[in-house]
Amino acid sequence: xxxxxxxxxxxxxxxxxxxxxxxxxxxxxxxxxxxxxxxxxxxxxxxxxxxxxxxxxxxxxxxxxxxxxxxxxxxxx
Numbered sequence: 092x093x094x095x096x097x098x099x100x101x102x103x104x105x106x107x108x109x110x111x112x113x114x115x116x117x118x119x120x121x122x123x124x125x126x127x128x129x130x131x132x133x134x135x136x137x138x139x140x141x142x143x144x145x146x147x148x149x150x151x152x153x154x155x156x157x158x159x160x161x162x163x164x165x166x167x168x
Contacts, residue, residue, distance in 0.1 A: 100166045
């Protein structure tokens with residue numbers, strides 16, 4: 092891979108990192124929302140949905156971070 096394409100990947104990875112940070116913030120907000128629910132609501136359908144969103148987002152963000160790490164290896168070579 093030439094220097095120009097590696098540089099483009101580096102720039103895109105930087106943009107992805109910024110977007111990823113925003114997604115982690117949203118996840119934290121959803122977790123805070125869930126944590127501040129009364130226990131009776133946490134056990135309700137609404138609480139269960141919120142927990143499902145949290146679990147799904149955590150999984151997706153972990154996958155994105157893994158992919159980003161792999162891409163960062165490309166431009167580091």
